[in-house]
Amino acid sequence: NRRILLAAHPQGLPRPADFRLDTQPVPTPAEGQVLLRTLYLSLDPYMRNLMDEIGPGYAPPIPLGAPVVGGTVNRVVASRHSRFQEGALVLGNAGWQDYALSDGSDLTPLGEMAQPSLALGGLGxxxxxxxxxxxxxxxxxxxxxxxxxxxxxxxxxxxxxxxxxxxxxxxxxxxxxxxxxxxxxxxxxxxxxxxxxxxxxxxxxxxxxxxxxxxxxxxxxxxxxxxxxxxxxxxxxxxxxxxxxxxxxxxxxxxxxxxxxxxxxxxxxxxxxxxxxDHYAERFEAFRRDMTTWVQAGDLTLREDMVHGLEAAPEAFIGLLQGRNFGKLVVRVAGD
Ligand code: NDP
Known part of the structure; x- marks a missing residue:
């Protein structure tokens, strides 16, 4: 399991040395857990705020030595959870790593989507x-x-x-x-x-x-x-x-x-x-309905900026903070 850890709190613009790649055995799910394979990782500006020693207030800071957090599209590759079958596609929070365990509480089933990465961008x-x-x-x-x-x-x-x-x-x-x-x-x-x-x-x-x-x-x-x-x-x-x-x-x-x-x-x-x-409970369903209608009618265009491989995440993220991304920045970590 390749993971990208926060090695140091960035001073100003993050540098590659603020991140460290390490490799661990792929974990095994306990009763009530699933093992997730990351297919797509979202890179978003808020992650920079979580890299500081003192967090932004809406989410805790990332501890040094922990994987960088992030929204992901995952395939359930092993399940000991009654609600999630092996093979299911889910929206999760696996962060910057190939595999992660979850108890299911932070997972949203995606069904089969033609373009699952959009669940991290315009449709998410x-x-x-x-x-x-x-x-x-x-x-x-x-x-x-x-x-x-x-x-x-x-x-x-x-x-x-x-x-x-x-x-x-x-x-x-x-x-x-x-x-x-x-x-x-x-x-x-x-x-x-x-x-x-x-x-x-x-x-x-x-x-x-x-x-x-x-x-x-x-x-x-x-x-x-x-x-x-x-x-x-x-x-x-x-x-x-x-x-x-x-x-x-x-x-x-x-x-x-x-x-x-x-x-x-x-x-x-x-x-x-x-x-x-704060707005998911009340407004997400309306958003999903409206957005799907607009995209299908051709009224709204969604552009992605896709980079390839987990190891590309730090440079791509540093680029995001300088305007080098052109569209929603997503890392393709593994094939669907
Ligand atoms: P983007 O895909 O827009 O990527 C970031 C963009 O910010 C860059 O491409 C660049 O665009 C611009 N940028 C970077 N540095 C600067 C700078 N110094 N001055 C001006 N522009 C800069 O990111 P998102 O769409 O994901 O996020 C946009 C904003 O929305 C962020 O501030 C993010 O934190 C916020 N956000 C807030 C949420 C909330 O719940 N309140 C939730 C999600 C996002 P360019 O170079 O073309 O100007």
């Missing part, structure tokens, strides 16, 4: 994050302007497409001309600005002539700075993430708090933090 946690964040908190109305950063990523791509489906304008920010072209031409964004272009903030203002009604915050940093002066009265900000700062929680960054507060108050902006886990 990131897509659901976009759905509850935008529709329940952002509540875009026809004709309003919705802005989202990391616009071609797992969450952002769905945010933009849902905004369009609701009749709003969608304006994205992403890195590089290829991603920006894809956002407009394939995902249907009305505009997408390249954050590496020196004029991008002025271009954002030009792309939002009627101001911004919903800012889906997943980035922070310079994107937030450029958005603040463009917010309309009564704007909503679903606070989903702030990836530009995940590598700097231990170092001092420029203090944007006064500017943030001085914008929110006079403009009566509603800012709401949310953690997607």
């Amino acid at each position: 946690m990131p897509g659901f994050t976009a759905y509850v964040g935008l529709l329940d908190i952002g509540q875009p109305r026809p004709g309003e302007t919705v802005v989202v950063g990391a616009a071609t990523g797992a969450v952002g791509a769905v945010v933009g497409q849902l905004a369009r489906l609701k009749g709003a304008r969608a304006v994205g920010i992403a890195s590089g001309p290829d991603k920006c072209r894809y956002a407009v031409e394939t995902l249907g964004f009305d505009a997408c600005l390249d954050r590496h272009n020196p004029h991008w903030a002025e271009d954002l203002a030009a792309a939002c002539p009627d101001g911004i009604d919903v800012y889906f915050e997943s980035v922070g940093g310079e994107v937030l700075d450029a958005v603040l002066p463009l917010l309309n009265s009564g704007a909503r900000i679903p606070l989903c993430g702030f990836i530009a700062h995940y590598n700097e929680r231990t170092t001092a960054g420029p203090d944007r708090l006064p500017r943030l507060l001085a914008t929110l108050l006079p403009k009566r902006v509603r800012l709401q933090g949310f953690v997607v886990f």
Whole structure:
């Protein structure tokens, strides 16, 4: 059983030496357990927050020497559990390793899916994050302007497409001309600005002539700075993430708090933090139904960025924190 362990708490951007590959015998399930083979491993920005010594508050930090956590699509390869048969395909939390044991409490049966990795992306946690964040908190109305950063990523791509489906304008920010072209031409964004272009903030203002009604915050940093002066009265900000700062929680960054507060108050902006886990019980079924309908009707496109082999996970994850992924980042650990 190959496992990738957290060897050190990263200082700033993680380095390959912060991870260690080790090999253990494949474990044997006890009564009430199943043995899972990992087929696909999801790489997500929140993992960076769990690598710090002090966790982010919504989940415990990863202990040093433990496998890095992560959502997975697994095949049940041995079962001593009444609810899970050998051969079943499940959504699990096996983390960065080939095999894991589970008592079943964290497993969701997937049935046979044509593209099971989508359960880690647009049809799973990131897509659901976009759905509850935008529709329940952002509540875009026809004709309003919705802005989202990391616009071609797992969450952002769905945010933009849902905004369009609701009749709003969608304006994205992403890195590089290829991603920006894809956002407009394939995902249907009305505009997408390249954050590496020196004029991008002025271009954002030009792309939002009627101001911004919903800012889906997943980035922070310079994107937030450029958005603040463009917010309309009564704007909503679903606070989903702030990836530009995940590598700097231990170092001092420029203090944007006064500017943030001085914008929110006079403009009566509603800012709401949310953690997607809280919404599964009430909203996941509606999400799955709506999303499946939109994808099957061709109204919504889901792009994956697939890397191959468990050992590729650290470099791919480091790339995610620098915008090198193009679409939902997934590791293909083993064949279906
Ligand atoms: P993505 O697939 O979008 O990958 C991350 C992207 O972030 C990169 O490709 C890059 O896109 C962008 N990025 C990286 N560094 C920076 C930076 N310094 N400044 C601006 N952009 C940067 O990831 P996800 O869609 O999975 O996640 C997006 C956000 O949503 C994250 O903040 C994540 O933590 C959050 N999230 C929150 C959840 C919740 O429950 N609240 C649940 C799931 C996700 P580019 O280079 O193109 O700009």
